[in-house]
Amino acid sequence: MLFALTVIKTFGQLPKIIEKNGRHALLVDGKPFFILGGQAHNSSGWPGMLPNVWANIEAMHANTLEMPIYWEQVEPEPGKFDFSLIDTLLVQSRKNKVHLILLWFATWKNGSNHYIPEWMKREADKYPNITGKDGKPVDSPSPNFPATMDADIKAFTAVMNYLKNADTQHSVIMVQVENESGAWGSVRDYSPTAQKLFEGSVPAELLTPDVLAALNVPAGTTGSWQQVFGDRADEYFQAWSVALFVSKVAAAGKAVYPLPMYANAALRDPLTNPMANTYESGGPTDNVIPIWKVAAPSIDLVAPDIYIDGSEKILKVLGLYFRPDNALFVPEAGLSSDKAKYLYEVIAHGGIGFSPFGIDDNGDVKKDPELARRIAPLAQEYAMITPMMGELAQWSFGGKIRAVTEREDFGNQTIDLGAWEAIVMFGGDGRANAEPVNTKPIGKMMIAQLEENKFILIGTGCHITFRPTGKNTGRAWEYGKVEEGKYENGVFKRLRIQNGDETDWGGPGFGDTPTVLMTTLIVR
Ligand code: DGJ
Numbered sequence: 001m002l003f004a005l006t007v008i009k010t011f012g013q014l015p016k017i018i019e020k021n022g023r024h025a026l027l028v029d030g031k032p033f034f035i036l037g038g039q040a041h042n043s044s045g046w047p048g049m050l051p052n053v054w055a056n057i058e059a060m061h062a063n064t065l066e067m068p069i070y071w072e073q074v075e076p077e078p079g080k081f082d083f084s085l086i087d088t089l090l091v092q093s094r095k096n097k098v099h100l101i102l103l104w105f106a107t108w109k110n111g112s113n114h115y116i117p118e119w120m121k122r123e124a125d126k127y128p129n130i131t132g133k134d135g136k137p138v139d140s141p142s143p144n145f146p147a148t149m150d151a152d153i154k155a156f157t158a159v160m161n162y163l164k165n166a167d168t169q170h171s172v173i174m175v176q177v178e179n180e181s182g183a184w185g186s187v188r189d190y191s192p193t194a195q196k197l198f199e200g201s202v203p204a205e206l207l208t209p210d211v212l213a214a215l216n217v218p219a220g221t222t223g224s225w226q227q228v229f230g231d232r233a234d235e236y237f238q239a240w241s242v243a244l245f246v247s248k249v250a251a252a253g254k255a256v257y258p259l260p261m262y263a264n265a266a267l268r269d270p271l272t273n274p275m276a277n278t279y280e281s282g283g284p285t286d287n288v289i290p291i292w293k294v295a296a297p298s299i300d301l302v303a304p305d306i307y308i309d310g311s312e313k314i315l316k317v318l319g320l321y322f323r324p325d326n327a328l329f330v331p332e333a334g335l336s337s338d339k340a341k342y343l344y345e346v347i348a349h350g351g352i353g354f355s356p357f358g359i360d361d362n363g364d365v366k367k368d369p370e371l372a373r374r375i376a377p378l379a380q381e382y383a384m385i386t387p388m389m390g391e392l393a394q395w396s397f398g399g400k401i402r403a404v405t406e407r408e409d410f411g412n413q414t415i416d417l418g419a420w421e422a423i424v425m426f427g428g429d430g431r432a433n434a435e436p437v438n439t440k441p442i443g444k445m446m447i448a449q450l451e452e453n454k455f456i457l458i459g460t461g462c463h464i465t466f467r468p469t470g471k472n473t474g475r476a477w478e479y480g481k482v483e484e485g486k487y488e489n490g491v492f493k494r495l496r497i498q499n500g501d502e503t504d505w506g507g508p509g510f511g512d513t514p515t516v517l518m519t520t521l522i523v524r
Helices: 002-011 047-060 084-095 146-166 192-198 209-214 225-256 286-295 311-321 342-348 369-397
Strands: 016-020 023-028 031-033 035-039 064-070 099-109 129-131 137-141 172-179 261-266 301-306 401-405 413-416 420-426 444-451 454-460 462-468 477-488 491-498 515-523
Touching: 023 172, 023 369, 031 369, 035 047, 035 099, 035 369, 047 064, 047 084, 047 369, 064 084, 064 172, 084 099, 084 146, 099 137, 099 146, 099 225, 146 172, 146 225, 172 225, 192 225, 209 286, 225 261, 225 286, 286 301, 286 311, 301 311, 311 342, 342 369, 342 401, 342 444, 369 401, 369 444, 369 477, 401 413, 420 444, 444 462, 454 462, 491 515
Parallel strands: 035 064, 064 099, 099 172, 172 261, 261 301
Antiparallel strands: 016 023, 023 031, 129 137, 401 444, 413 420, 420 462, 444 454, 454 515, 477 491, 477 515
């Protein structure tokens, strides 16, 4: 009886995000869960498209499918709702034993409103677009008109209400509210209605010393948007307006069914502090996260969509979205081998998940060698992580994981492990017949420190050695044991002990397929 009660209680737990010491975990069924995700293409949320989506999710070994649900499909006529796609997704996700993240394509999809129902599109005066600085219409909804927000709130509330009753077993673990909200083509709305708001005073919530400091404005500054924020005023006003809108939609949905909710960002260049006319204005880009945090308390996290290239930029972005008040989650990334390595960085940053975009490209992975080739780098990582996902999520939450990813200079990298320094050399795998260097910078290494001298090493395209440091500096050392194996039901199952040629030629090596090594080090 007691057992049955415990099972029912666990089964009923809502997914939620928790924080400890500035790190986060997504709890699913009450336990830390790492999203090994895949996002379908924009127009794949139709029953006839789903077989390929599931085939590709299976080929990827993903544990979560990110799937859009479309306002135009959910509310084809005012107040008449169609939740058949949600029903289909719920049935199929359970059959495939995969969780869902639903993406609410509504007022904003990549800065435009192309997913609002047709009946709204026909009422442009009631649900207006932005007016540009030159007075011309811009292909982006204005965040400054309550009618649009009220309609969005009504539809989203209906979705969440339906989900609450249809998904008592919590197949859906998070909801993305809108998609890349903001505007391309105008920094803000310059219509008379928006202009009037812009000429008003900056809300008190943005004038606290902390928020002003985060926005590089002297403490105590007050006044209009222009007076307080100068050349950033237009963008900050737009960010405030969009964040407020998105948060109100999320809050209404949470009031009926409080799943974790997030907003995704089309990024700006993270290194050069460009002006907002070069990127999508008003979405949660790195520079306006402080505004979003104040304006959008119902949004649990803001998340970067990673389509930029280059280690320096991508590592910078991960650092900018990994904050004590923001769980790191990459809801979209290019589906390519050069992005796959950042999965390790997200885990090491205490992130809650990673998900490439467009996993159902061109149909069925089994019949499409090109797609199979693109999926492969992540698929093998997901396959390796799956049996130890719970351990990794727990270690990540506890701050026990460090990672390095190969940069464009192919250079060695080090990891400080207290009494040890790990030296990661990319290319080769330590053995005599190995290629000495990688031809592309795709190597990676992740280390979970279980005890002072005991580590789980996971990597590809590199080899590793150690140097005693701190209290061990100058001492002789050797491997206690280098065990290769995998986790099964919480226990490390050894395949073999690596020794001799496998460890003597520059340390344990990691080839193209991710390998898991449990390693102890000894000073003598
Ligand atoms: C980012 C968007 O969020 C996705 O929906 C998709 O449009 C990709 N860009 C590009 O294909």
